[in-house]
Amino acid sequence: MPDNQLPGILEDFIGFLVPQGDLLWTRAADCLKSIPLEQRRFTSAKQAKAHIHTWLAWQEEPGTPFGSAITKRYLDADALHAQKLMNWVKRLFDLPRIDSRLEQMEAVINQDIVSLSDPANPANSDNTETNDNR
Numbered sequence: 001m002p003d004n005q006l007p008g009i010l011e012d013f014i015g016f017l018v019p020q021g022d023l024l025w026t027r028a029a030d031c032l033k034s035i036p037l038e039q040r041r042f043t044s045a046k047q048a049k050a051h052i053h054t055w056l057a058w059q060e061e062p063g064t065p066f067g068s069a070i071t072k073r074y075l076d077a078d079a080l081h082a083q084k085l086m087n088w089v090k091r092l093f094d095l096p097r098i099d100s101r102l103e104q105m106e107a108v109i110n111q112d113i114v115s116l117s118d119p120a121n122p123a124n125s126d127n128t129e130t131n132d133n134r
Contacts, residue, residue, distance in 0.1 A: 008048060009048055009049070010066075011048040011049045011051070011052045011053075012048045013081060013085075014052050014066055014075065015048060015051065015052055016079055016080075016081035016082075017070070017075035017076050017077070017079045017081065017082055018052075018055065018075060018076070019075075019076050019079075020076075022055075024055055024058050025055055028051055028054040028055040028058065029051055031054060032047065032050055032051055032054060056069060056074070059072075059074045060072070060074075
């Protein structure tokens with residue numbers, strides 16, 4: 001799984017993003033368990049895939065892909081496992097440092113804009129003499 005601690009596949013991780021107490025999540029699990037083994041068309045290794053896709057099939061827009069299911073708020077992007085993953089990604093790519101550098105660059109650009117709009121700035125003087133001598 002994305003946290004490299006719990007066993008499983010992506011669909012196991014996505015299952016942690018299903019809102020707590022969602023009754024359809026439990027019903028989807030019960031539904032899958034009720035299929036006799038000889039009639040199942042998926043292996044036990046793919047149980048998590050069958051579970052999440054069954055649950056997604058019962059949403060307002062059945063069959064919504066994972067990313068869209070987060071956007072549509074079927075899945076909870078604020079769930080503990082999602083936050084842990086996002087914190088890891090931020091640490092991995094040192095995103096707070098990048099944010100800080102972007103803020104510094106923005107401050108310099110804003111300072112330059114203010115400076116260029118200042119009539120007292122020599123760079124803003126009307127250099128008609130220079131332009132006439134060309």
